Amino acid sequence: MKTFVLVLDGMADEPVEQLEGKTPLEAAKTPHMDRLAREGKIGLARTIPKGFTPASDVGNLAILGYDPKKYYCGRGPLEAANLGIELAEGDVAFRCNLITADGDKLADYTAGFITTDEARGLIEHLGKEVRADSVRFYPGMRYRHLAVFRDPPAAEALLKTTCSPPHDIAGWNISDHWPKGPAAKRLIGIMESSRKILTGHEVNQVRVDLKENPANMIWLWGQGTKAHIPTYQERWGMTGAVISAVDLVKGAGKLAGLEVIDVPGATGYYDTNYEGKAKAALKSLKKKDVAYLHVEAADEAGHNGDLRQKISAIENFDRLVVGTILEHAHTLGDVRILVIPDHPTPVEKRAHSSDPVPFVIWGQGIAASDAAGYGESLAKSSGWFVEEAHEILPRLLTEERM
Numbered sequence: 001m002k003t004f005v006l007v008l009d010g011m012a013d014e015p016v017e018q019l020e021g022k023t024p025l026e027a028a029k030t031p032h033m034d035r036l037a038r039e040g041k042i043g044l045a046r047t048i049p050k051g052f053t054p055a056s057d058v059g060n061l062a063i064l065g066y067d068p069k070k071y072y073c074g075r076g077p078l079e080a081a082n083l084g085i086e087l088a089e090g091d092v093a094f095r096c097n098l099i100t101a102d103g104d105k106l107a108d109y110t111a112g113f114i115t116t117d118e119a120r121g122l123i124e125h126l127g128k129e130v131r132a133d134s135v136r137f138y139p140g141m142r143y144r145h146l147a148v149f150r151d152p153p154a155a156e157a158l159l160k161t162t163c164s165p166p167h168d169i170a171g172w173n174i175s176d177h178w179p180k181g182p183a184a185k186r187l188i189g190i191m192e193s194s195r196k197i198l199t200g201h202e203v204n205q206v207r208v209d210l211k212e213n214p215a216n217m218i219w220l221w222g223q224g225t226k227a228h229i230p231t232y233q234e235r236w237g238m239t240g241a242v243i244s245a246v247d248l249v250k251g252a253g254k255l256a257g258l259e260v261i262d263v264p265g266a267t268g269y270y271d272t273n274y275e276g277k278a279k280a281a282l283k284s285l286k287k288k289d290v291a292y293l294h295v296e297a298a299d300e301a302g303h304n305g306d307l308r309q310k311i312s313a314i315e316n317f318d319r320l321v322v323g324t325i326l327e328h329a330h331t332l333g334d335v336r337i338l339v340i341p342d343h344p345t346p347v348e349k350r351a352h353s354s355d356p357v358p359f360v361i362w363g364q365g366i367a368a369s370d371a372a373g374y375g376e377s378l379a380k381s382s383g384w385f386v387e388e389a390h391e392i393l394p395r396l397l398t399e400e401r402m
Contacts, residue, residue, distance in 0.1 A: 001289070005063065006339045007295070025314055025376060033318050033322055036322070036337060037373050040360055041361050042369065044357065045356055045385070054352035058072060058343075061390075064390075065392075078248040078255070080148065082251035082254055083140060085138055085148065088150070089152070091226065092158040092223050093149075095223075099166055099217050101174060101216055106174050106219070109169075109303070110142070111215035111216075118207075120139040122198055125198075134154075144268075147218075147220055154183065163222070240258040240284075240290030244292075281325065295313075298310050298313040305347050325337065334363070335363050339360045340392075341358075359379070359386075
């Protein structure tokens with residue numbers, strides 16, 4: 001059996017008045033996902049366990065088949081795994097965003113979606129200037145980077161400090177959302193000093209001249225310690241691949257023993273290479289058992305409050321990812337497909353929510369439920385509710401019939 005796991009980050013939403021009470025998913029033209037729903041089974045699943053902050057690290061870990069209550073380690077360690085950074089016991093890894101600060105306002109959590117080359121220069125410069133505090137900075141992709149504190153006596157304080165995700169507070173006052181807790185003063189000091197270091201850097205001077213948002217500050221959040229999770233080979237004797245432009249997803253896949261496949265043109269934004277990802281997943285399953293394909297675009301549109309781009313991302317995902325895979329899946333023999341978002345990112349709230357998400361399973365041994373299509377309302381009316389989403393994939397991989 002070959003299994004595709006297709007994740008459109010943040011695809012789920014809430015009814016929008018502008019769409020006459022439909023969600024973006026319900027309003028979008030999605031003939032291929034609708035086909036999966038008619039010929040397969042749809043339902044609702046809770047990807048974010050009660051008590052957890054709704055975030056992509058939690059949601060993707062659950063979809064990968066790991067119970068967040070048992071295996072959650074924080075976002076930073078997942079990204080460290082993808083970047084090849086070996087964490088020692090007592091190290092605390094933080095996600096480190098480059099942001100645009102405008103006075104006391106967090107104006108842009110992506111720093112104008114800065115290029116990877118520009119960002120690398122800024123992070124490397126920051127690393128040379130901030131030598132104290134047992135912190136080291138590691139460049140990632142675009143605005144997404146990593147900071148690792150190698151200070152075991154302070155690990156507990158760092159872990160107990162509450163940090164806000166920058167994408168949830170875009171446009172809000174920075175001073176109202178500083179870290180809170182035992183290590184807050186230390187983290188705030190580093191972030192404030194980064195603003196002094198980065199503001200005058202030549203990369204930012206050029207960006208300002210071009211009327212682009214400068215990456216004039218870092219934002220630390222998503223901290224955690226070294227992850228310990230069993231691989232797919234250890235659990236089920238299976239191999240697989242992960243395809244994403246996002247470090248945390250690739251890192252989670254790498255820890256699960258999946259091969260990370262980088263696709264040219266995969267940007268983690270609206271312009272990502274949808275079809276290239278689908279073709280990479282198809283190719284990987286000629287030799288492997290599971291392909292985990294993740295697309296970020298709908299989540300970015302949700303955070304930006306961009307209804308048009310969110311609908312466009314959903315339609316592109318349906319046509320170029322799901323459609324491409326359905327067109328060629330017969331060449332692989334027996335196939336199963338799971339389509340699911342990791343969490344909702346409502347365009348009107350511009351932040352993640354922990355509401356259950358619609359999912360659909362399709363393929364060999366899956367009885368058709370004759371649903372009218374794929375969407376939040378139809379999934380709810382199906383009557384199938386999975387309280388813990390981490391149970392879906394293990395069943396899909398191991399049960400003969402569902």
